[in-house]
Amino acid sequence: MDGASDCASVLPWIWVIEALASVKEVDVSILHDLIEMAPELPDSLGKNMREMLALRCLEVLFDPCNGITNDARSALASKVGVDTWKSCEDILEQIVQETSLSDLKMAGPELLKWDMLPFINHKRACMPKFALQKLKDSILEGTHPFAESLKERSGLLFTAGGKGPVNMDNPSALIGRVNESCFDAQHMGVKLNLIRRTIKDGNKLLENDLGTGNLLPSKRERNALSAENMVGDFHENQYILNDYDNPNINAKKQKQFVSSSILTMEENPVTLSGREFLELSSEGFIPVSEGESCDLAKGQKGTLKEGRVLEDKRDEYPASMKSRHNTEDGFHHIQLEIRSTGAMMPQDTSGDVPHQDISVDKDNDDDKHCSEQMPLTGALPPYNASMLVQDTSADKPCQNMSVDDVEDDSNLCVEPRTSGGPRLDKTLENEEDMDPSHEAGTLSDSDGYQNEHIDVAISKSEFLSSQCTNSHDLSAGWTDQTCCIKCNEGGQLLVCNRSNCPLAVHEICLGSSPRFDDNGNFYCPFCAYSLAVSEYLEAKKKASLARKELTWLFGSGLKCKQKEPVERVHTERNKLPRNSGDKDLLVRNHEDGYLEERVKDQTDHEGDHVNKVSNLHFRSADDKQQAEPSASCDNVYLPLREEEAAGMTRILNLTEEKEVEEELIQAERVAEGDKQETADHECDGDYLSCRSTDVIPVNETRVEEGIQQEVLDQHIADPPGEPVCTLDNCAVDTSDDESNKSLISNYSVRFRRRPSQYTYTPSPQLRRKKVPWTSEEEEILKEGVQKFSDTNDSTIPWKKILEFGADVFLNRRRAVDLKDKWRNMCKGSAKST
DNA sequence: TTAGGGTTACTT
DNA sequence: AAGTAACCCTAA
Numbered sequence: 116m117d118g119a120s121d122c123a124s125v126l127p128w129i130w131v132i133e134a135l136a137s138v139k140e141v142d143v144s145i146l147h148d149l150i151e152m153a154p155e156l157p158d159s160l161g162k163n164m165r166e167m168l169a170l171r172c173l174e175v176l177f178d179p180c181n182g183i184t185n186d187a188r189s190a191l192a193s194k195v196g197v198d199t200w201k202s203c204e205d206i207l208e209q210i211v212q213e214t215s216l217s218d219l220k221m222a223g224p225e226l227l228k229w230d231m232l233p234f235i236n237h238k239r240a241c242m243p244k245f246a247l248q249k250l251k252d253s254i255l256e257g258t259h260p261f262a263e264s265l266k267e268r269s270g271l272l273f274t275a276g277g278k279g280p281v282n283m284d285n286p287s288a289l290i291g292r293v294n295e296s297c298f299d300a301q302h303m304g305v306k307l308n309l310i311r312r313t314i315k316d317g318n319k320l321l322e323n324d325l326g327t328g329n330l331l332p333s334k335r336e337r338n339a340l341s342a343e344n345m346v347g348d349f350h351e352n353q354y355i356l357n358d359y360d361n362p363n364i365n366a367k368k369q370k371q372f373v374s375s376s377i378l379t380m381e382e383n384p385v386t387l388s389g390r391e392f393l394e395l396s397s398e399g400f401i402p403v404s405e406g407e408s409c410d411l412a413k414g415q416k417g418t419l420k421e422g423r424v425l426e427d428k429r430d431e432y433p434a435s436m437k438s439r440h441n442t443e444d445g446f447h448h449i450q451l452e453i454r455s456t457g458a459m460m461p462q463d464t465s466g467d468v469p470h471q472d473i474s475v476d477k478d479n480d481d482d483k484h485c486s487e488q489m490p491l492t493g494a495l496p497p498y499n500a501s502m503l504v505q506d507t508s509a510d511k512p513c514q515n516m517s518v519d520d521v522e523d524d525s526n527l528c529v530e531p532r533t534s535g536g537p538r539l540d541k542t543l544e545n546e547e548d549m550d551p552s553h554e555a556g557t558l559s560d561s562d563g564y565q566n567e568h569i570d571v572a573i574s575k576s577e578f579l580s581s582q583c584t585n586s587h588d589l590s591a592g593w594t595d596q597t598c599c600i601k602c603n604e605g606g607q608l609l610v611c612n613r614s615n616c617p618l619a620v621h622e623i624c625l626g627s628s629p630r631f632d633d634n635g636n637f638y639c640p641f642c643a644y645s646l647a648v649s650e651y652l653e654a655k656k657k658a659s660l661a662r663k664e665l666t667w668l669f670g671s672g673l674k675c676k677q678k679e680p681v682e683r684v685h686t687e688r689n690k691l692p693r694n695s696g697d698k699d700l701l702v703r704n705h706e707d708g709y710l711e712e713r714v715k716d717q718t719d720h721e722g723d724h725v726n727k728v729s730n731l732h733f734r735s736a737d738d739k740q741q742a743e744p745s746a747s748c749d750n751v752y753l754p755l756r757e758e759e760a761a762g763m764t765r766i767l768n769l770t771e772e773k774e775v776e777e778e779l780i781q782a783e784r785v786a787e788g789d790k791q792e793t794a795d796h797e798c799d800g801d802y803l804s805c806r807s808t809d810v811i812p813v814n815e816t817r818v819e820e821g822i823q824q825e826v827l828d829q830h831i832a833d834p835p836g837e838p839v840c841t842l843d844n845c846a847v848d849t850s851d852d853e854s855n856k857s858l859i860s861n862y863s864v865r866f867r868r869r870p871s872q873y874t875y876t877p878s879p880q881l882r883r884k885k886v887p888w889t890s891e892e893e894e895i896l897k898e899g900v901q902k903f904s905d906t907n908d909s910t911i912p913w914k915k916i917l918e919f920g921a922d923v924f925l926n927r928r929r930a931v932d933l934k935d936k937w938r939n940m941c942k943g944s945a946k947s948t
Numbered sequence: 949t950t951a952g953g954g955t956t957a958c959t960t
Numbered sequence: 961a962a963g964t965a966a967c968c969c970t971a972a
Contacts, residue, residue, distance in 0.1 A: 882955085882956065882957085882966095882967065882968075883966080883967060883968090884957095884966095884967095885956085885957065885958075885965070885966045885967070886966075887965075887966080888965085888966085909951095910949085910950060910951075911950080911951095912949085912950090913949080913950070914949065914950090930949070930950080931949090931950080931951095931967085931968085932966075932967075934950070934951075934952095935965085935966065935967070935968095936965085936966080938951095938952090939964080939965060939966080942964090943964095
């Protein structure tokens with residue numbers, strides 16, 4: 116896809132989002148929905164929009180209603196001031212990075228240190244006009260070359276008549292207008308629902324705008340406008356764009372054209388069914404009649420999206436949307452992901468607050484997505500302004516456009532993406548890094564309940580919307596709680612006790628026994644579920660904290676013990692019954708060669724416990740070091756054994772991530788099995804995971820192979836440049852304890868789930884580093900050979916000899932090494948004689 | 949698991 | 961470059 120099409124396709128989105136973001140009353144969830152619906156928004160565009168979004172986020176984060184009381188503010192003597200010259204993006208990014216997720220969600224103390232209000236006020240005051248406002252101004256002032264035409268089509272014509280067009284000075288009205296423009300009988304319901312949803316989220320102002328409507332053209336007028344103007348939009352716009360030979364007005368025209376297209380998009384009823392628009396307007400809207408949103412527990416995003424994709428397939432949905440949805444998986448690349456509703460906005464007790472993944476920028480998949488998005492078929496897609504623009508501008512590269520009024524947004528050139536520059540970027544990984552809970556490896560979104568919390572809100576909105584569409588008077592709605600959401604009848608209703616939740620339902624319509632809290636308050640299924648998820652997450656967080664504390668306690672103890680003398684350790688080691696199967700812990704100091712510390716557990720349970728805790732300890736306390744072994748992963752020697760090569764082959768043959776995961780789990784099991792017959796983990800400097808400390812539960816056997824298998828898997832799974840090697844993989848627990856297994860498994864899966872290349876090139880680097888034999892080893896080898904060699908049998912049982920001299924032989928020695936060494940020794944003796 | 953041939957890295 | 965030790969690969 117060429118750059119012109121690309122930027123033309125996203126500009127309308129950017130402008131609309133920017134306009135909406137500038138309205139305080141527009142719920143962030145709406146913005147989120149919009150952003151998620153929008154095509155990829157390249158870095159090069161939409162700076163104003165991002166800035167506006169960032170400001171909105173800041174406003175939400177530091178909203179006095181957001182739990183940050185004045186008392187709390189003043190309680191903090193020293194507050195971090197914010198330079199007003201910095202961009203909101205910068206500041207937001209800084210805050211997000213420096214603030215734990217929990218504090219972001221709950222407006223916790225970490226937020227209190229920021230003295231943001233002056234900054235926010237300043238930024239709000241200095242925020243430039245958004246692009247649509249500028250467009251409108253230019254139309255009204257007649258400075259736009261096509262002012263007349265645009266005025267007519269945009270409705271600005273009616274300004275004098277009292278039934279005004281969109282008042283950009285009051286962007287809230289834009290929402291109202293958008294809504295109003297959809298008063299086509301077919302579409303207004305669903306459109307209203309979107310607005311209603313917004314209203315339910317607390318945007319009373321929007322409701323007022325809707326009600327007064329004095330700034331809006333009558334729906335008749337609007338419809339007439341739509342009917343008159345839409346048909347000619349394409350050609351006329353094409354004409355406009357054809358005038359791009361005049362470079363002086365190109366950019367402006369382009370932008371204005373796009374804007375007009377946006378307006379037209381909203382007006383255009385052609386082939387746009389209500390559901391389509393609904394889907395366009397708010398991702399995840401699934402009619403109840405289709406049976407999706409009835410399943411509240413399944414109100415996950417994925418489900419919803421699937422539903423929408425199906426919709427896409429059924430309808431002639433614009434390719435841009437369709438393909439984007441179909442490649443939804445790619446969206447984990449979205450760089451700005453500020454998760455969790457609470458992180459972005461005051462907790463809405465209604466539970467209606469939808470998901471707050473604010474997604475602005477995407478990473479390098481741009482090209483791919485673009486190409487998927489915009490097949491230039493030449494056909495005029497219905498209603499989609501971005502495509503319309505794109506079609507007509509395809510042969511007019513926007514690189515030629517000049518920029519005059521909307522600096523960055525009108526810089527339509529699609530520049531090569533530059534990674535630099537502050538953005539709202541926040542990857543999920545970053546978030547994980549940021550989230551201290553992740554350090555403990557416990558509180559994560561791995562179970563999806565963070566999203567669940569949000570998705571249920573979305574499901575609820577959809578449910579309410581659909582109910583509204585199906586059985587309720589649009590104007591009256593049913594939020595009066597006098598009629599049942601299900602059957603629309605009055606009578607004795609159970610009214611949800613959660614604030615702002617309008618849901619009322621007959622007990623019998625509920626389909627299940629109603630849920631009451633301790634005070635006997637009824638909660639609708641949505642809110643009940645939402646509350647349950649909240650409780651769950653809270654409990655999870657508590658558990659995580661407790662675990663961390665425990666980890667720290669035990670971890671400190673282990674570290675202290677490391678300093679014990681080598682002699683004692685060797686003694687202990689020799690005492691260790693090999694293959695005894697007890698759950699000892701060896702804490703090996705690799706820098707000291709073979710310093711090992713045996714931490715004998717008193718009971719199996721305690722031992723398991725210590726194992727767990729030790730693992731955790733080294734995850735959390737050494738967290739910063741985790742990158743170090745990873746960095747060395749690429750350089751470290753990785754022995755390739757037969758089983759490892761087999762494991763590699765298996766992995767290389769896999770294409771599905773799921774398969775890979777299963778395979779890895781299988782590999783883990785294999786590794787666990789190997790531990791029964793392998794020896795101590797070798798870590799004398801040339802092996803992976805040679806951190807200063809390591810925790811190795813030992814069953815008197817080597818876990819080397821197992822570990823190397825793990826390491827190899829990790830190595831393979833981690834693409835170059837994304838070194839991830841953690842103790843999880845190195846400190847393989849050899850105990851039989853199931854909990855330990857699961858613990859390891861959990862960690863392992865987390866790291867392995869990253870998208871990977873699954874390419875592996877065997878390199879000479881993988882050869883083991885040479886380690887000279889000591890005279891002691893040679894002696895024991897001689898001794899062993901003499902002892903075990905049978906005059907009748909030419910073969911020498913090297914394995915037995917290895918076991919025989921296990922206390923002397925370095926742990927890295929294998930039977931074949933003994934054989935080779937003996938060969939060399941024989942050579943040497945033959946020479947000398 | 950072992951034997952034997954080959955390879956690699958290091959030293960002379 | 962040659963020699964050597966340690967390591968690797970493969971067939972049995």
